[in-house]
Amino acid sequence: MHDLVIRGGHVVDGTGTEPRAADVAVDAGRITLVGDVTERGRREIDAAGRLVTPGFVDIHTHYDGQVTWDPLLTPSSLHGVTTVVMGNCGVGFAPVVPEQRHWLISLMEGVEDIPGSVLAEGMTWNWETFPDYLDAIDTPHAIDFAAQLPHGALRTYVMGRRGGDHLARPTDEEMERMRDLVAEAVEAGALGWSTSRSAVHKTSNGEPTPSLTASREELTGLALGLAKAGGGVIDFISDFMDEPEEMEFVSAIVEAAQRPMSVSIVQSDRAPDKWRSLLDGLSEISAKQNIPITGQVAPRAVGVMLGWELSWHPFMAYPSYAALADLPREERVARLRRPEVRATILAERPVTDSEFVERLSTRFDQVYLLGDPPNYEPGPNESVAALAERNGVAPAEVAYDAMMECGGRGLLYFPMLNYAAGNLDAVREMIARTDTVPALGDGGAHCGAICDASFPTTLLTHWGRDRKAGGLFPIEWLVKRHTVDTAAVVGLLDRGQVRAGYRADLNVIDFDRLQADRPEVLYDLPTGGRRLMQTASGYVATVVAGEIVFENGEHTGALPGRLVRGAQPAPDAAGAS
Structure with missing residues (x-):
């Protein structure tokens, strides 16, 4: 028996050739056969209708x-x-x-x-x-x-x-x-x-x-x-x-x-x-x-996301917000929800010497609602300024209210480079x-x-x-x-291809369902530190060194990954044929 067989997928092998229907067999952490695999596997993945790719x-x-x-x-x-x-x-x-x-x-x-x-x-x-x-x-x-x-x-x-x-x-x-x-x-x-x-x-x-x-x-x-x-x-x-x-x-x-x-x-x-x-x-x-x-x-x-919990947002240089900035998140959001606090902040202008802070506080034609799922190529008519004009309100109001959504966890998107x-x-x-x-x-x-x-x-x-x-x-x-x-x-020539002899790092992907999910703020770093987290949908399985490490976004408990020390040669011609 093979250690793992991925059956019936459309193999996108990493070389640029068109996808082809094939099974993939894995033994001892390496791909051993791509084609019609007749033997069974100790573990099998049904990849019918899905892409099978190398790991990224x-x-x-x-x-x-x-x-x-x-x-x-x-x-x-x-x-x-x-x-x-x-x-x-x-x-x-x-x-x-x-x-x-x-x-x-x-x-x-x-x-x-x-x-x-x-x-x-x-x-x-x-x-x-x-x-x-x-x-x-x-x-x-x-x-x-x-x-x-x-x-x-x-x-x-x-x-x-x-x-x-x-x-x-x-x-x-x-x-x-x-x-x-x-x-x-x-x-x-x-x-x-x-x-x-x-x-x-x-x-x-x-x-x-x-x-x-x-x-x-x-x-x-x-x-x-x-x-x-x-x-x-x-x-x-x-x-x-x-x-x-x-x-x-x-x-x-x-x-x-x-x-x-x-x-x-x-x-x-x-x-x-x-x-x-x-x-x-x-x-x-x-x-x-x-x-x-x-x-x-x-x-x-390349840009930043803006929100009340994050490092940047349009109101960080507004004087009345500065008075709330150091409050715990829940208390701060509760204050920001008050109509009188909202009105006071929106009546102000940013006070800053930073060109960047001034830009994100005033250039609402360059700030967008992130959306769910996220839209990473919004058009000009989707900017905060455009939304405000259509609704007959000030852009700052649209930005403020958007960040108040989802219990004060709403996010804006400010693309700065490549845009x-x-x-x-x-x-x-x-x-x-x-x-x-x-x-x-x-x-x-x-x-x-x-x-x-x-x-x-x-x-x-x-x-x-x-x-x-x-x-x-x-x-x-x-x-x-x-x-x-x-x-x-970087000289890692032993991976990146779905071919015999190569390292068995693989993805099984439901391409129709694949998407990057809406980012969220977690406090799961040491000392309760904050970070943005973004999961994904559509990765049916991720395999590392022949072991399934994630299934539908959930860790299986397997830890086959290791430090790669230096450049790695490609498999020899016989093993990679």
């Missing part, structure tokens, strides 16, 4: 802390993801000495909106070096996970207090040690190293990320660590990509490392067409160096390019504002079935993008 590989998450206390790695695992890669954007928790722990927490809290108290309470901190960290997190989980060495932690570990100052420069001795620690991390199992040159990335105290202005010498020195190890990839994010000097930095880093790089790319309404020239420039460098450079792009707008024209046409063009992969879901991060770990579900539903404006992609192509293509970017 999400290469941009921030579970660096959560991996120490949450064996399920939700919400990513609820959206068909069977492998996550963390340690992106240059932030993480190793290497570290005890006196630096609080600073690394403040960096992660500021950059990724993960409450500092949650991290302080939830992590065991039973590590110092990066290899120690890998050993500490190498415990059973529902899905697989892999880590990258973060530049911020590495810099402060080697340079001490000076490492937190982005204007400081490492000495020759410090640079040599950082290079050696990059090599050590990769040899221990890191997939590579990540860095951030974004001014948006700051500690919870407003200090810039330590890698913001890292010199060419520092970045190429770290790249030489990959060259020394003979492996690893580079994760890169920068505010300066439209400057020729930054492209030269990228070229120099890749040349020094002789290793692949991926770069985060989004569309901004300040320069709505710039992303094209950035990707074109990266492709030119890639062709010249003969080394892959891939753009990480989002399959929908310059009020639609997702640019996103469609981004994900259609062969030099990009879908990513940037940030699973585990932005607990009070974003829940983009549902990107894989959106990729399939919005772009493969539902988009009202048309421009849909074949489902087999979309599956390939989030399996074979994402896995290849």
Whole structure:
């Protein structure tokens, strides 16, 4: 008997070929047969009328802390993801000495909106070096996970207090040690190293990320660590990509490392067409160096959700709301429900020096009701301002009342990036390019504002079935993008295909019923910390290493997932035929 047989499904194998009717047999955690399986299985799944796909590989998450206390790695695992890669954007928790722990927490809290108290309470901190960290997190989980060495932690570990100052420069001795620690991390199992040159990335105290202005010498020195190890990839994010000097930095880093790089790319309404020239420039460098450079792009707008319980909402800078802001949630909502409180707040104007807070408090033509199920491509006539005009009321009234729905848990949607024209046409063009992969879901991060770990579900539903404006992609192509293509970017070549010899990470999907559910606020983090959670409907089963880990969104109790140490080779030709 086989360990598991998935019968009668439409196999979308991850290679981009059209779906075909086939059974899938699994033994010892590997796919052993795709076709007509005559033998029985110890466990069987009836996949008639359903899609059978590889598990999704999400290469941009921030579970660096959560991996120490949450064996399920939700919400990513609820959206068909069977492998996550963390340690992106240059932030993480190793290497570290005890006196630096609080600073690394403040960096992660500021950059990724993960409450500092949650991290302080939830992590065991039973590590110092990066290899120690890998050993500490190498415990059973529902899905697989892999880590990258973060530049911020590495810099402060080697340079001490000076490492937190982005204007400081490492000495020759410090640079040599950082290079050696990059090599050590990769040899221990890191997939590579990540860095951030974004001014948006700051500690919870407003200090810039330590890698913001890292010199060419520092970045190429770290790249030489990959060259020394003979492996690893580079994760890169920068505010300066439209400057020729930054492209030269990228070229120099890749040349020094002789290793692949991926770069985060989004569309901004300040320069709505710039992303094209950035990707074109990266492709030119890639062709010249003969080394892959891939753009990480989002399959929908990058924005925030707004609500009374969340980090942001339109009334946070209104004086009368500020007087209620620190009340417990239930008491605050009860006050906000009073007609006189509502009238007082709506009669005011925001008082703020923040351009962002001013924008979300006044630009109601860019704010939308999220809906249930969520609508991630609302049109101009669906904005809060448009709804208000049709109803003859002020936009602030519509926003206020919408957030009061569901017992004060109503949500608004404020798309900020990839939505310059009020639609997702640019996103469609981004994900259609062969030099990009879908990513940037940030699973585990932005607990009070974003829940983009549902990107894989959106990729399939919005772009493969539902988009009202048309421009849909074949489902087999979309599956390939989030399996074979994402896995290849980080060197995980043993997964992402439904073929004999490959790792048995699989999804059985009721495609007609597939959807990302309405997000909700939970208080289930350590210390009762808050986070946005988004479940999904339509994932009949998710299989990891041949074991069923989720059935219809419910965890089965199985924990076959493990730390993936380093790049993984593809099965040999005989096993993968």
